[in-house]
Amino acid sequence: MLRGGHGLIKSTISGHLRTFTQLRFTDIRAYSSDDKPTHNVAILGGGITGLACAYYLSKELPKASITIFEASDRIGGWLSSKRVPVKDGTVLFEAGPRTLRPSANGVLSSRLLQELDLAKDAIFAQNTSPGARNRYVYYPDHLVRMPHPSFGIADNLWSLMTEPVFAGTTWGIAGEFWRDARDEKVEDESVGDFFSRRFSKNTVDRILSAVIHGIYAGDVYQLSAKSLFPGLWRDEAESGGIFSGLIRTRADGLEVTKREAGYLQEMKNYDWDPLLKATLKGTSVFTFKDGLGMLVDRLARHLLEKGNIEFKTSTPVSYVRSTEGQTGISIQPQESEQPLTFTHAISALSPYHLNRVAAQAFDPGRSDPPPLIPAIPSVTVMTVNLYYRTPGLNPPGFGYVIPQATPFENNPERALGVVFDTGYAPSPTDLDLKRGTKLTVMLGGHWWNGWPSFPDEKEGLALAQSVVQRHLGITEQPEAWQVNMQKDCISQYTVGHEKKLKTAHSNLLREYKGRLRVAGSWMSGVGVNDCLRSAWDAARSLKEGREGTGLEHIGTKDYVRIKPIRPGQAQEK
Numbered sequence: 001m002l003r004g005g006h007g008l009i010k011s012t013i014s015g016h017l018r019t020f021t022q023l024r025f026t027d028i029r030a031y032s033s034d035d036k037p038t039h040n041v042a043i044l045g046g047g048i049t050g051l052a053c054a055y056y057l058s059k060e061l062p063k064a065s066i067t068i069f070e071a072s073d074r075i076g077g078w079l080s081s082k083r084v085p086v087k088d089g090t091v092l093f094e095a096g097p098r099t100l101r102p103s104a105n106g107v108l109s110s111r112l113l114q115e116l117d118l119a120k121d122a123i124f125a126q127n128t129s130p131g132a133r134n135r136y137v138y139y140p141d142h143l144v145r146m147p148h149p150s151f152g153i154a155d156n157l158w159s160l161m162t163e164p165v166f167a168g169t170t171w172g173i174a175g176e177f178w179r180d181a182r183d184e185k186v187e188d189e190s191v192g193d194f195f196s197r198r199f200s201k202n203t204v205d206r207i208l209s210a211v212i213h214g215i216y217a218g219d220v221y222q223l224s225a226k227s228l229f230p231g232l233w234r235d236e237a238e239s240g241g242i243f244s245g246l247i248r249t250r251a252d253g254l255e256v257t258k259r260e261a262g263y264l265q266e267m268k269n270y271d272w273d274p275l276l277k278a279t280l281k282g283t284s285v286f287t288f289k290d291g292l293g294m295l296v297d298r299l300a301r302h303l304l305e306k307g308n309i310e311f312k313t314s315t316p317v318s319y320v321r322s323t324e325g326q327t328g329i330s331i332q333p334q335e336s337e338q339p340l341t342f343t344h345a346i347s348a349l350s351p352y353h354l355n356r357v358a359a360q361a362f363d364p365g366r367s368d369p370p371p372l373i374p375a376i377p378s379v380t381v382m383t384v385n386l387y388y389r390t391p392g393l394n395p396p397g398f399g400y401v402i403p404q405a406t407p408f409e410n411n412p413e414r415a416l417g418v419v420f421d422t423g424y425a426p427s428p429t430d431l432d433l434k435r436g437t438k439l440t441v442m443l444g445g446h447w448w449n450g451w452p453s454f455p456d457e458k459e460g461l462a463l464a465q466s467v468v469q470r471h472l473g474i475t476e477q478p479e480a481w482q483v484n485m486q487k488d489c490i491s492q493y494t495v496g497h498e499k500k501l502k503t504a505h506s507n508l509l510r511e512y513k514g515r516l517r518v519a520g521s522w523m524s525g526v527g528v529n530d531c532l533r534s535a536w537d538a539a540r541s542l543k544e545g546r547e548g549t550g551l552e553h554i555g556t557k558d559y560v561r562i563k564p565i566r567p568g569q570a571q572e573k
């Protein structure tokens with residue numbers, strides 16, 4: 001079989017738009033009959049999820065032929081690292097996510113350190129570093145350091161008793177054990193309502209809403225408790241409350257789905273490099289010398305070296321259809337005369353974009369076809385990177401988040417939080433940090449919902465400077481800065497999210513009979529690690545030949561208990 005292509009990959013490394021000429025697919029590849037691809041898979045979207053889908057597919061099905069369609073001229077999606085010039089060199093700015101956690105779904109990104117030979121370029125922030133320990137909340141008009149065991153009982157108690165941010169929290173938490181469980185008819189509830197019932201409204205408005213800002217940039221009274229805190233949601237139903245659930249878990253072991261138990265077992269059996277394993281054990285988060293963009297870069301290189309993967313950048317797709325008899329998938333790239341046929345496809349697109357290409361497929365005549373995926377809202381975040389010549393302008397730590405309860409006059413810019421970029425990359429090799437102070441101000445999120453237009457670059461910079469002046473007393477002009485508008489970057493799992501995913505699953509199965517799977521940040525977690533996990537799941541279910549969609553696990557109730565290990569007891573294999 002002959003195969004050729006024309007994709008040209010561009011990737012931003014070290015701030016320069018570099019073209020990998022060696023990545024041109026002008027070569028034509030010949031397969032012997034033994035090498036014939038077992039599967040011919042299209043991947044829609046060249047962000048981190050799409051690349052990870054290709055990576056895991058190529059591991060699970062080494063003979064598969066894979067084509068990645070990406071509408072824009074660059075790959076990597078929200079991951080975007082750039083070096084910008086300053087007087088004596090460059091500083092690294094991250095527009096989107098900047099660190100990865102090694103635990104839970106993060107075992108997958110940790111494995112990539114080994115598999116892509118990235119460990120030597122990684123910067124590991126230890127659990128004991130100020131970045132891991134010092135986390136602040138801005139309420140009502142100053143930074144409050146959140147309690148941590150390492151600060152000692154006296155320090156933590158004093159803070160709990162004197163800081164208004166904790167008002168009502170101690171009693172709210174103490175009373176949780178005695179509160180009634182919810183009515184069993186309630187199918188879902190907002191995170192805010194759930195924790196207001198279990199703890200106290202003050203705790204939600206002053207602390208939890210800040211944590212939720214730092215992850216979802218969302219409104220705590222809109223997001224779903226069932227989807228964001230599935231374990232606690234179930235603990236209330238089955239054990240009567242959160243603490244009762246904790247007690248039960250300590251006695252009987254943690255309850256997880258069979259699918260999760262399978263994942264955990266597989267991660268446990270991994271053949272780790274001993275040095276990397278030891279390093280990861282004490283690691284809170286890690287990143288790379290040239291930012292998370294290095295992960296994208298290395299993944300793309302690895303895929304291209306494999307040879308049976310084709311990148312089609314600058315190639316938007318018009319539709320994704322089942323072929324006659326539903327034995328394959330037909331994809332029509334825009335500006336191409338003929339549709340291309342594949343055995344399977346994995347969509348790493350947002351629900352909005354997938355609905356657009358799918359709508360043409362199953363009801364081409366209608367102007368308002370029913371959506372394949374029920375509408376899942378998202379929020380826009382503006383990130384503003386600032387670099388100051390003077391070092392140490394922020395207290396040591398990870399940064400701070402601003403809760404919904406902070407009075408308007410103390411946060412008129414509607415900031416969500418500020419990251420102290422020194423906190424997670426305190427490596428002496430990072431020259432940026434020896435010289436100055438690097439911060440990222442996060443603006444918008446749910447505060448901007450319904451706004452007809454968003455601030456432009458100039459306004460964004462002014463807002464960010466105003467935030468750091470009021471909250472941190474920084475009046476210096478930044479030597480370098482970058483404003484990044486991340487439109488619709490974080491999916492919002494609002495109340496009823498699980499139901500939407502179940503509808504999406506049955507629609508996908510009906511329309512595509514297991515030929516089209518989905519992956520991405522809108523289903524089982526919004527982080528980079530969660531995207532890797534959804535890609536890993538999609539590739540494995542495709543290999544196993546199941547008639548899947550990538551959403552079959554949603555709402556499953558096949559739980560197993562993982563026994564707690566007691567001192568002196570050997571762990572079961």
Ligand SMILES: C=Cc1c2[nH]c(c1C)Cc1[nH]c(c(CCC(=O)O)c1C)Cc1[nH]c(c(C)c1CCC(=O)O)Cc1[nH]c(c(C)c1C=C)C2
Nearest residue numbers: 097098099101213214215217400416417418419442526527
């Ligand atoms: C673009 C802004 C983002 C905000 N949240 C996320 C992004 C990409 C996604 C996200 N952030 C965190 C998690 C939890 C998992 C984890 O790795 O810890 C997720 C899914 C935690 C987090 N929040 C901030 C940082 C630096 C991190 C660590 C992970 C990362 O590098 O993104 C800071 C922060 N993020 C947002 C705000 C408003 C904020 C405030 C200080 C929104």
